[in-house]
Amino acid sequence: MKAIGGITVLNSVVRVNMNSLEAIIEKLPExxxxxxxxxxxxxxxxxxxxxxxxxxxxxxxxxxxxxxxxGTGLSSANRLSAGAKSPLTGGIKESNAGGMAAFRMARxxxxxxxxxxxxxxxxxxxxxxxxxxxxxxxxGWISMAGVxxxxxxxxxxxGGRVAVLLIGPSGERLQLSSGIAVNDPGGNPGRYCxxxxxxxxxxxxxxxxxxxxxxGVSIEKPVRAEEFNSRVKAVSNWIKENxxxxxxxxxxxxxxxxxxxxxxxxxxxxxxxxxTFEGANKIDGYAVYNTIVSRGGDGTPTHACMPGCRIKCSxxxxxxxxxxxxxxxxxxxxxxxxxxxxxxxLDAIARINYLCNDYGVDTIEVGCALAVVMESGxxxxxxxxAAVRAVEEIGxxxxxxxxxxxxxxxxxxxxxxxxxxxxxxxxxPGYDPRSIKGTGVTYITSPMGADHTAGSTARASIKHHLxxxxxxxxxxxxxxxxxxxxxxxxxxxxxxxxxxRVLADLVSHRLGRDVTLEDLMExxxxxxxxxxxxxxxxxxxxxxxxxxxxxYHEVNPVNGSVFDIYSxxxxx
Amino acid sequence: MIDVSVLFKTPWMPGGQSVVSLEEGSTVGDxxxxxxxxxKQWTELLVVVNGKSRLPDELLEDGDIIVILPLMCGG
Numbered sequence: 059m060k061a062i063g064g065i066t067v068l069n070s071v072v073r074v075n076m077n078s079l080e081a082i083i084e085k086l087p088e089x090x091x092x093x094x095x096x097x098x099x100x101x102x103x104x105x106x107x108x109x110x111x112x113x114x115x116x117x118x119x120x121x122x123x124x125x126x127x128x129g130t131g132l133s134s135a136n137r138l139s140a141g142a143k144s145p146l147t148g149g150i151k152e153s154n155a156g157g158m159a160a161f162r163m164a165r166x167x168x169x170x171x172x173x174x175x176x177x178x179x180x181x182x183x184x185x186x187x188x189x190x191x192x193x194x195x196x197x198g199w200i201s202m203a204g205v206x207x208x209x210x211x212x213x214x215x216x217g218g219r220v221a222v223l224l225i226g227p228s229g230e231r232l233q234l235s236s237g238i239a240v241n242d243p244g245g246n247p248g249r250y251c252x253x254x255x256x257x258x259x260x261x262x263x264x265x266x267x268x269x270x271x272x273x274g275v276s277i278e279k280p281v282r283a284e285e286f287n288s289r290v291k292a293v294s295n296w297i298k299e300n301x302x303x304x305x306x307x308x309x310x311x312x313x314x315x316x317x318x319x320x321x322x323x324x325x326x327x328x329x330x331x332x333x334t335f336e337g338a339n340k341i342d343g344y345a346v347y348n349t350i351v352s353r354g355g356d357g358t359p360t361h362a363c364m365p366g367c368r369i370k371c372s373x374x375x376x377x378x379x380x381x382x383x384x385x386x387x388x389x390x391x392x393x394x395x396x397x398x399x400x401x402x403x404l405d406a407i408a409r410i411n412y413l414c415n416d417y418g419v420d421t422i423e424v425g426c427a428l429a430v431v432m433e434s435g436x437x438x439x440x441x442x443x444a445a446v447r448a449v450e451e452i453g454x455x456x457x458x459x460x461x462x463x464x465x466x467x468x469x470x471x472x473x474x475x476x477x478x479x480x481x482x483x484x485x486x487p488g489y490d491p492r493s494i495k496g497t498g499v500t501y502i503t504s505p506m507g508a509d510h511t512a513g514s515t516a517r518a519s520i521k522h523h524l525x526x527x528x529x530x531x532x533x534x535x536x537x538x539x540x541x542x543x544x545x546x547x548x549x550x551x552x553x554x555x556x557x558x559r560v561l562a563d564l565v566s567h568r569l570g571r572d573v574t575l576e577d578l579m580e581x582x583x584x585x586x587x588x589x590x591x592x593x594x595x596x597x598x599x600x601x602x603x604x605x606x607x608x609x610y611h612e613v614n615p616v617n618g619s620v621f622d623i624y625s626x627x628x629x630x
Numbered sequence: 631m632i633d634v635s636v637l638f639k640t641p642w643m644p645g646g647q648s649v650v651s652l653e654e655g656s657t658v659g660d661x662x663x664x665x666x667x668x669x670k671q672w673t674e675l676l677v678v679v680n681g682k683s684r685l686p687d688e689l690l691e692d693g694d695i696i697v698i699l700p701l702m703c704g705g
Contacts, residue, residue, distance in 0.1 A: 301642045301674065306700050310641060315704025317639045321678040321697040334681070343641075389704035488704065493681075514703040519673065522683045549703070617681040 067278050067569055068094070068126065068169040072192045074185055076263050077116065077175035081185060081192035086169050092565075092573070096152040097544035097585040098123040098170055099141025103150055104588045106174070109595035113145035113255075114232055114262040120173040122159070122223065122268070125546015126565055129164025130280060132290045133297060134548035136160040136364040138223070138240060144254035146234045146423075146465060147482045147507040149593040151254035152543065154511070156363035156372075157240030157247075158221035160546055162270035163187075165277050177264035182230075186216070188271040197266045202227050204416040204453075205239045208267065209247040216269050218245060224267035226418020228452060229257030233463040235423035236261065239415065242363050242372070248385045249363055252420035253509055254484065255465075281570025289563050293555065297368045300554040307371035307550055308360055310343030312389035315488075315516070317342050319393065322522055323616025324493035326398040326486070328439045329429035330479045330609075333490045333616040337402025341392050346375065349404055355380020369550050375408050383408040384415065390510070393488030394425025399432060400439035410449050417452045419463055424449065426466035426485030431458075434473035477608050482507035482598060489514065491605055492614040492621045494522045499532035499623055502603045505589035511549065513539045523619045529627055541582035603628060632656065632692035636665060639699045640675065643667075652690065659686035661696065676701045 074081045093101055099121040111117035120142045127135040138160040144151035163171070166187060177183065182197040200208045205226040212222050222241045229236035236257030240249040260266075280286035297303045306314050316338060319325040323333030339345065350357040350373060357376035362368075363386065375387040387408050396407045414421045428445060431437055436458075437444045451459030461469050466485040470478030479486040484507035491498025496515025504512035513536035520527055542549050545561065555561070562575040593599075609621040632654060637647040650664055658677050659669075667675070676699045677684050690696075 302700060302702055305642045306702060312704045314641070314700070315702060317697075318676060318678075318699045318702065319704070321639070321676075321681070321699060322683060323681040393704075510704075517701050517703040519685065519701065520683070521685065523681075553702070 067281065068124070068164060068167055070166070070168045072168055072171040072187055074171070074173045074192065074194065075175050076173065076177045076183070076265065079177065079183070079194050081194055083191055090169070092577070092581060093544070094126040094169055095123055095137065095139045095544045095546040096141070096154065096540065097581050099139045099152050100150060100585050100589050102170065102172060103141050103143060104592045106172070107143050109143070109592050111143060113143045113148070113259060116176040118143050118259055118262070120256065120259050120263060122163070122171040123169060124160035124163040126568060128160040128546050129277070130290070130568065131287065131366055132564065133294055133366055133368040134364070134551035135546060136366070137543070137546045137548055138163070138251065139543065139546065140238050140251040140256045142256055142259040143596070144256065145258050146255035147484050147598070149482060149507065149596055149598045150505055150589045151256060152506065153237070153251040153253045153256055154543055154546070155240050155249040155251045156367070156548065157242050157249035158365065159223050159240045159268070159270060161365045162221035162272050165272035166270060166275055167278055171268065173260070173263050173265055176262060181264050182266050183264055184212070184266060185268045186271070187269070189274045200266060202230060205247050205418050206416050209241055209245065212267055212269060213245055216271060217273070219273070221270040222247065222267055225257040225260045226416060228418040228463050229261040230266065231455065232258045232261050233419065233460070234258060234468065235419045235427070235463050235465045237418060237420045239418060242385070243365055246385050248415055250415070250420065252422060254506070257418050280568040282567040286564060286567035289560055289567065293551070293560060294368055296554040296556050303369045303550065303554040307369050310347050311359065311371045311373050311386065313346040313387070313392055314343035315389045316392060318516060319489060319494070322493050323614055323619070324490045324516070324522070326393055326479070326488055326490055328400045329398060329433045329477060330486070330490060333493045333614050335397035335402070338397065340402040341396045341404055341407065345404060346373070346387060346392070350375060353378060353380055356382040361386065367548070369548070371550060377405065384412040387411060390488050391421040391425065394422050395428065398425050398429045399445055401442045401445060402440070403442040406442035406446055409446055413446070413449050413453065417463070419452060422487045423465045423485045424462060426479055427462045427464070427469040430466050430469040430475050430478055431462065431473065433477060434475050436473070478606060480508060481605060482602055484508045489516060490614060491609055492523070492619040493617055495525055495621065495623060496520065496522065496528040496531040496535065498605065498621055499528050499628070500536055502605055503532065503628060504536060505586065505593050511539065512536055523617045525623050525627065528623060536586065537579065537582050540585050541578055544582055544585055545578070600625060632690065634661060634690055634692070634694040634696055636661065636696045636698065639697055641700065656690050657686060658684050658688050658690060661690060662686065674701055675699065
């Protein structure tokens with residue numbers, strides 16, 4: 059596959075028409091020159107998808123995009139964005155993950171992959187992109203297999219170094235909590251574009267996997283390579299100097315966050331009935347680290363989810379026999395499957411995480427739905443064995459399994475539960491919005507629905523349980539997250555960056571075209587505006603910018619807080 | 631004098647729990663100074679008092695339960 063003239067870096071788009079089963083390479087339109095990651099997926103969705111379209115119908119598009127800095131030596135720059143109209147929220151969605159996919163895409167010179175239409179009959183396909191170009195291959199031989207088995211078969215057929223994006227049986231069944239898995243540098247498909255049910259969109263297109271193979275492709279160097287590499291080195295040094303990136307994420311992973319939310323009364327516990335969990339010490343970052351180190355074997359507390367990452371917040375969590383139980387085991391899963399279900403058994407949480415990964419469902423949505431099932435009285439809070447069995451029902455596709463795999467809102471409706479933690483149809487992740495109110499503002503105002511990755515404010519020096527300053531804080535953090543997502547950068551890299559202008563320098567030197575930080579901020583701003591406009595046209599308006607009612611009157615017993623930020627506060 | 635309980639959960643600092651005695655009218659900042667944390671490090675820390683985050687200029691009371699953590703966002 060050869061680079062196409064004009065734009066010199068990442069100038070190809072793969073367009074796949076599932077109606078005609080054709081896959082072609084297009085030249086990246088000039089108007090998209092500065093767009094990548096979330097800014098590109100959201101722009102394509104807004105331009106090509108009718109906001110009224112059925113998310114699981116032929117009119118929806120599934121878009122994958124790497125960041126402008128992917129495939130280079132820069133740390134933490136290989137997040138892959140997936141975008142579409144979400145079947146869970148009914149609005150626009152972008153969900154991103156680490157792993158190999160963005161790296162291999164960038165090395166192939168591809169900025170975006172756009173999937174449109176739906177196949178004739180019950181056809182199942184794999185999209186293969188290599189130096190010969192893109193093509194669809196028949197995928198009946200992996201259909202309905204779990205994500206781990208599918209990955210293993212794909213790696214056997216196409217070679218161990220390929221990147222794979224894939225869905226599990228849940229995505230093939232069009233279930234609303236389905237995500238899209240990505241393999242890590244070791245081949246393990248544990249990285250997830252988890253949120254918003256994008257795996258169901260992929261399933262609706264009859265697409266089971268995308269295989270990216272950059273073997274034999276000559277790699278595009280940054281246009282001003284020397285200047286680019288000097289900035290890469292500066293960023294690496296900042297990562298080494300910052301205690302969070304050098305010590306906390308590196309050793310304890312994201313699970314370190316659990317001590318913070320637990321102390322703040324912000325750890326969702328037993329379906330958001332309180333914000334501090336009595337079993338927190340058994341599932342926090344220290345417990346994860348100590349368990350991994352004492353068990354040894356396959357386990358490691360420090361693991362890179364993508365090539366070139368120097369933060370390495372991922373891990374491999376072993377069982378008592380030393381064999382990998384799941385990789386990674388992260389904060390959101392521990393919070394939502396653990397504390398939010400009253401479960402203090404790390405092995406059970408890891409087992410549920412593995413099962414969710416294998417079925418291809420989002421652990422946050424499943425954690426929310428499982429706690430709703432517990433609130434209905436079907437399963438007691440804290441019963442780890444019953445929780446594992448309930449999640450196994452997803453694999454059996456039983457009625458209970460279908461209910462859990464359909465997410466928290468559907469589970470609440472079917473089971474008659476009134477306290478359902480969700481915004482715009484999507485389950486609330488691991489931060490109680492009464493105790494960390496800035497993140498609560500993000501949940502209600504983000505075009506993405508309840509999503510911590512859209513703007514988590516927990517790192518700010520602010521009194522998190524009070525309303526003052528939270529709207530402005532959330533607005534600022536959401537913009538920053540939009541910027542990082544739009545460059546395909548991990549948000550944790552932002553922790554180490556001492557001067558944000560380095561991002562503009564890196565983009566400028568990669569493209570050979572001078573760009574300022576303000577230019578990048580403007581793209582981030584426009585991206586959020588494009589997303590809001592799509593949602594307005596899809597019927598999601600300011601009326602939907604609110605939490606479930608119980609958060610406004612039910613006191614979080616840890617700190618006496620309710621959520622007291624109303625629509626009039628948002629308008630200021 | 632007032633006594634407050636201080637628990638360190640900051641991986642790059644010595645851990646453990648201790649009771650710290652302070653003058654009446656002491657602030658969060660006074661407590662941080664007394665426990666040996668330099669002012670330039672304060673911006674990297676989250677101080678939680680009785681389940682609520684507190685800033686350095688806020689007053690402490692006898693019996694307060696304090697946790698000191700890294701200021702971070704999770705996964």
